[in-house]
Amino acid sequence: MSTAMEERDWTRSAGGRSSVVRHDVRAGLGMLIPAGIVILAVTIFPILYSIWMSFNDIQLTQNGFQFTFNGIQNYVDVYSAPLFWHSVWFTVYYSIVTVAIELFLGLLIALAIQNVEKLKSVSVVVMLIPWSLITVISAEMWSYIYNGVYGVLNAILQGLGLIHNPINWTGEPVTAVIALMAADIWKTTPFVVIILLSGLQMIPKDYYEAARIDGANGWQVFWNVTFPQLRGSIAIAGLFRILQAFGVFDLPFVLTQGGPGSTTTSLAMLGEETLFTNLHFGLGAAVAVSTVILILGACLIFLSAFRGMVGEEAQ
């Protein structure tokens, strides 16, 4: 926030204004300073510094970090590593699949809450519990449920006759991805429910009344009244979730450790490993910067795809 600049501009243009206004401006800038300094120091400066780092070879020596400018070499190295592209692909399909299922289930549950007369406030509280849960705890919980030797999921599935032999859920590539997605969907769908429920409650009752007078059935009401009115909430919930899903770290870190092999190594995990396990700071910065560009791109694609799908009015 360019505080000094703005004050100068303002006082110049406000030459004729009373000193009271100028005093208010000065007070306002003073009140912005603490937040401004913290945000600049902890987010803006590190972001710019990360970009600078990604163009350097960085060695950790006894005298601290030694920077040697090496142009785009880090990016060349990162983009020629198959593991990077594997992580990009995993992160992308993981995010698309989980967010799509979460939006669908979230809508389903929100509509269910809207349609019942009792249980409404209890449901809202229950939805907030997974939202407030530490992801690491949910990962430990699911790792116990998924356990291949004594996990309760195998016991339930065997009891229902759906499987014959216990499955080592996090030990095989396909089941590990499914297990990870299911744990993520379990934890974050309730968040989507709360946002969509708020959206549902803001739809004017007259709309439903009018639709009923016109003789619309439940399905027609949903497609012609509820869904169009809910587009804004769906877009916001989807955007929030895409941002989080692309940065997925905590859950695979504990539940699968990125494995088996590197099947569930997300971009954030790859970045963390490059930076803090292998201490390749320049390469890690290149991974981080690439991840941010990918996330911003994903948001733009989601928003424009969503607009195209449901019409321009979705704001």
Next chain:
Amino acid sequence: MRKPLYQRVIGYVVLIFFLVVILLPFYWMFVTSFEPNSDISAYPPAYFPHHWTLSHYEEAFGQFHFGRYVLNSVIVSIASTFFVLVFGSMAGFAIARLPLKGKQPMLIFLLIISVFPPLVVITPLYMLLRDVGWLDSYQALIIPYTAFNLPFAIWILRNYFLQVPGALFEAAKIDGASVFMSYWRIFLPLTTPGLFTAAVFTFVACWTEFFMALVFNPDNTMRTIPVGIALFSGQYTVPYGTIFAGSVVSIVPIIVLVIIFRRWIVSGLTQGAVKG
């Protein structure tokens, strides 16, 4: 307007199914934390435990450092929430009520800042903290947590400050109150719901944060709850009983918090959806 019967029935069936799905894992963790190790690794497991024991709770808080992890989490989360409320309410007030230029760019800028993933800031911060010797300290987490939660708090609080009639501000000025005085004495008390909302969101975000806590504070005496739990299972077998005992203790206060503050959490999420 009453919904048709079939809609209500479908609603109840769907809702109850998902409520059970959401709550069952919690039940499983809860009962497991009271089971002896032999029952924890029994297959097939007993859906209702035969033997109850408190030994895992004794291990977690006696032999291991869960008490310390909880204390660290409480200190870091409360301090960050405090700074977010102080700085965020001042900035939100200034943006809502004072004649500043460039408010719109400032708000958009805040929105963009709040979506950047921690991965891109974590290394420079790590190097900085390392240089000043602040790794494994409370401030190593309090400062970034404050920064990361400020944008949302400023947004929320700005919206609440806008709802307070502007005439009050003018009246206070005529009575000779300074800008800061009218913020402190008039506006802040009128926006307590906004402060609650910002506080709960910040507290939960700090309480659950893992990535920065893992990188900045790995020392066993400085770990927060998520780091303590994640690095706990480093041994050859995962001590689920102990982990779940510590988890249950760290979940209960948050659930109480959520029940008390549920209205403000929902309004915060709604505000984010409507005005964000």
